[in-house]
Amino acid sequence: MGLFQVKSYIEYFLKAGHYKGHGIHSPFMYELVSEVLWDKYHYYAFDDINIYRSLLYYSDKEIEVTDYGAGSHKLKNTRRKVSSIYKNSAIKRKYGEFLFRLITRYKSRTIVELGTSLGVSTMYLAFPDKSNQIYTIEGCPETAKMAREAFEERGMNNINAFTGKFVDVLPEIFKKVDVIDFLFVDGHHEKDATLEYYEMCKAKAGNNSIFVFDDIHWSKGMEEAWEEIRNDEYVTLSVDLYQLGLVFFCKECRKQNYTIFF
Numbered sequence: 398m399g400l401f402q403v404k405s406y407i408e409y410f411l412k413a414g415h416y417k418g419h420g421i422h423s424p425f426m427y428e429l430v431s432e433v434l435w436d437k438y439h440y441y442a443f444d445d446i447n448i449y450r451s452l453l454y455y456s457d458k459e460i461e462v463t464d465y466g467a468g469s470h471k472l473k474n475t476r477r478k479v480s481s482i483y484k485n486s487a488i489k490r491k492y493g494e495f496l497f498r499l500i501t502r503y504k505s506r507t508i509v510e511l512g513t514s515l516g517v518s519t520m521y522l523a524f525p526d527k528s529n530q531i532y533t534i535e536g537c538p539e540t541a542k543m544a545r546e547a548f549e550e551r552g553m554n555n556i557n558a559f560t561g562k563f564v565d566v567l568p569e570i571f572k573k574v575d576v577i578d579f580l581f582v583d584g585h586h587e588k589d590a591t592l593e594y595y596e597m598c599k600a601k602a603g604n605n606s607i608f609v610f611d612d613i614h615w616s617k618g619m620e621e622a623w624e625e626i627r628n629d630e631y632v633t634l635s636v637d638l639y640q641l642g643l644v645f646f647c648k649e650c651r652k653q654n655y656t657i658f659f
């Protein structure tokens with residue numbers, strides 16, 4: 398954690414409330430916090446993903462990486478160890494498992510991910526239901542290739558993996574998709590880029606869509622992007638979990654911004 402993140406984490410910690418759902422009046426939010434966020438049920442799919450995690454953790458393979466977007470504070474070279482890409486980029490277990498539970502609970506069918514990397518987060522998006530369709534985009538060809546091989550080896554045929562820049566590939570995906578039920582933005586962590594992806598995907602948001610943004614407190618620019626998104630007139634409910642920011646579009650919900658400890 399850099400200085401900026403330490404400061405923003407302290408602010409988040411002081412603001413965060415509703416630990417495990419106590420004191421939340423909205424039934425929707427109460428259910429989200431007590432039954433989805435803090436659900437401890439262990440799904441078998443988590444074991445499969447953990448095996449893939451171990452393979453990446455101990456891998457001594459190296460690949461040529463093409464740098465896209467703001468990427469990581471740490472990774473700079475072009476030839477990189479897969480294990481180091483995994484350690485620096487892959488979603489942490491607790492957040493991945495939360496995405497899995499969100500998709501399961503809210504029955505998201507059409508899922509779009511920006512930033513496949515080695516495919517760890519994609520697996521949490523794809524495992525809940527084999528008939529869901531996942532569209533995931535990765536700019537770096539060698540990383541994308543590794544992810545695609547991992548999906549194929551596991552027979553994950555519901556993943557449509559695209560290689561290219563987010564802005565270039567999204568219009569292609571939009572031709573196949575009417576409504577994005579679930580969006581996970583985990584790449585190119587810069588203010589303008591994040592807002593651009595939000596605007597593009599918002600055109601495909603439905604009443605029950607859930608958009609999730611990673612690293613919303615990664616930098617001042619990302620915090621500004623997050624504030625703009627959560628205050629957008631189409632967003633009726635937002636949840637700041639520090640690492641992840643969630644926005645909902647349900648017209649029946651009363652406009653509210655939550656900061657929840659997780």
Ligand SMILES: C[S@@+](CC[C@H](N)C(=O)[O-])C[C@H]1O[C@@H](n2cnc3c(N)ncnc32)[C@H](O)[C@@H]1O
Binds near residue numbers: 464465518519534
């Ligand atoms: C943080 S990693 C994604 C990690 C992955 N979601 C996971 O949890 O396993 C971000 C990825 O987005 C890719 N990326 C960043 N900006 C991009 C862009 N503009 N177009 C395409 N890919 C991009 C990077 O190459 C990187 O692999």
